[in-house]
Amino acid sequence: MWHTGYGIEINLSLPDLGHPDRPDLLREITASVADRDPQLLECLAHHEGRECQSEAGGKSPWMFIRRGRIGGRRPLVASHLPITHKATPTESAQHKATKERVVGTATRYGLDAEAEVPVANRRSVSDAVVTGPDGIRIGWEIQYHHLSPSSVHRRSVNAVEHGITPLWVAKDRTASLIDRAPWARVDDMPWKDIADGKEMLIRGGYRHLQVWKCVPSSERHCLVSEGAGHCGAIHADWFVPALCLPEKKPVHIEDLVLQSATGESVPVYVPNRGSGRAGRHMWVPASDRALWEEIVGEKAPLPAAPDQEGDDVITFSEQEIDRTCRAGEEGWFVSDARPLRDLNQPTGGFTLPRMPVQRSRDPIQVTHVERVAASAALGCLPWELGPCAGCGQLMHRYGRNAAMYCRACRDVLNGR
Template identity: 30%
Template sequence: MANVVWHKNFRILLDLTRDDLDHPEFPGLWGLVYATDRFYGRRGVPVSERDLQCGGVCRDLGVEAPMHLRVRGGRREAVHERREDEERHTAPMSDEHKAYQERILRAAHEGGFGGDSEVRTRVGRTWIQTDTLVEGADGRRIGWEVQLSTIDESGLRGVRARAGKAAKNGITPAWHTDRAAYAQRNDTHWTRSDRLPAHLIARNGDLRIVSGFRALDFWHCDTSALYPCPHGVRRCGKAHATAKPRDVFFDDMVRQTAAGTIVPIQFRAGKTVHRYWVTSADRDRLEDLDSDDTHLPPEREVTPATGASRNRPTCQPAPAPSTEKELPTPAVLLGARPLLTALPPQPAAPAAEAAPRDLEQREASASQATDATSGLPTELIALQQGADAAHHKLQQLDDHQERDLQRQAWRQAAETVQAAVTHYARAKRLNRHEVEACLRRLVRHTER
């Protein structure tokens, strides 16, 4: 039995625990639905051909489970037609599933973040049921869904709809599994670890994510490139990015997704769009590459990676390739990869460094007029608007000579913006990359 029913014809969810079925705008809805279902029963209409389906667990899993209504002891009940659908509601949570939930919460709390399991979030007239919801920094919410079911790949449906509903309501979906078939799907951002018993998942050893996280390698498509051109030509001369698999510790994944230093992206490879997790620095460089692929995006400032964790591994990882840099002795013995670290703030500029005269004049005038929303100088905003306009004009040209001239004009405008952003960030003791990202968001959002 279930309390939430999906009406196929009306296309609404009915909550049997409420007198108005959670639809006060339709008085007498229960009488209408119940009388119709009873009429179908007297006429011998099969339950599978009626209007009602399970709107709870079955619908969340993408399973169409027919139901019929009855009243017992004055209580409204919706009954499944098939026993296997009914068992889906009463099946106990596996020990492995519970161990993952406990580990996610423990890792989040160790990183200074809150969270809870089996969180039911109200969304309009429906709900979002999240296995484990982590409350991250800056209002970030990560919804971890652990899928360890033994049903085949085609039987797991509704993942894209559930992930989309969560994303629309401010929850970043993070689906984790130990099944290779699920990890190869592309309906949401999946991560995968090795299949392990519950006591190994729950312990404090280093549990590894072996699929779903990528490191982006940026390269120039010339004769010295190691990768083939993704456009299928010999060498196009443009800049590209290649997603390379990397392992990451599960606990680090939980903490850094909450902190925002690991983020989800959609990465296009040919005609296929993949969904990966990457560092925020790689995400920013990929956005730079998408805006202009004529040159490599600038390197992002990161702190040196640390060595392996001192914890004993949950599972024995594969030995590191001999081409990698030599790690400390504990890391070599465990075959661990470096941990990912957050992007540090940009250090202050040396006091002896002097800005050019024109930049000083531009800064002086910019300090007198600033944008009320972002606090950025209007002069800086105007420079970014000019560079974007030059880039847009370049995309509209077909003649090669005109494109070369316009590309030169656009590069000059872009260099002017970069120099102005650098000087402004140094003068105000701000992180340059954050200033640049804020400026681009402001200008390009306003243009839309």
């Protein structure tokens, strides 16, 4: 392609794009079209006066850069900008119906709500902004067609800087916005069902914290031991409602409209703890986030820059520049299907060391964090914790439904 600003050819197959003297060139040309001159990048064939296939197919000779996905590689691909960009009729109808449902729900709950709200600097417009009684502002972004991760991040950061918490809504499990900002996924429903108030569940993006002691009687698997082993530690992890023990009630879009604006449900970012992912964004009950932050001893804000995950790293084939316009050619650089991003899998969680044992008459040395986690795992209040009379492990020792021996010691005493 041709860079109209610098008057140079760009070879997307080279790591330096053919211009080692311009280290910022890649960042400049991959910026959102909204943030640069739309006519910055030109089809090379068009620039040289040769046939440009795009003009006969509703596209322009001006270009943008996207990442392809070919057999595990992520090459840079030059694509022609449409003469005008419009969502499909189906997407437009679903988008409008969802936006109106969010605003209508907020109004019924007595919340302030407004559609098509420009952010202070007017560089972006929120589909709907719902304001809670304490001034919490939630910016609903209904995104039913593909949007680049950088655009999601840019608009999210812009919203946060102006006192708005972004809440992105997707209908596709492959949507690139998933885990790039606070999000929720709904079903791909006909617009009339959305408008008529048919049940609209949050299928992804909302989770509950589960804390459990890793012992043989636990219904959950160990987070650190392979196979079916149990480590005796306390684990904490996030699960979608259907995978909670016991199962939690599903969250409807009306619930999230109300709870996000009142602060009953809040966004949380859980950084990667060992997998190939950069981290996960999710909406959670406010009490669960408070418990999580107390257990892990940290608060993770919205990332300051978009993280590149393993499958986002650009690859370069280092070939000669292609001077032919390929617009409209069947099979030319067709990308593999986008991978599923909403897998409803646990996050990797957090593990606290095995609880200390009381020896003879020495006092129990238990940290505040260990006590908080143990009370959550055992389902009792912190001051109801105490040592098992047999093994000394921390257990529900005092208060209602307490016992002197833990389950393992009771099994031994009963000859099991």
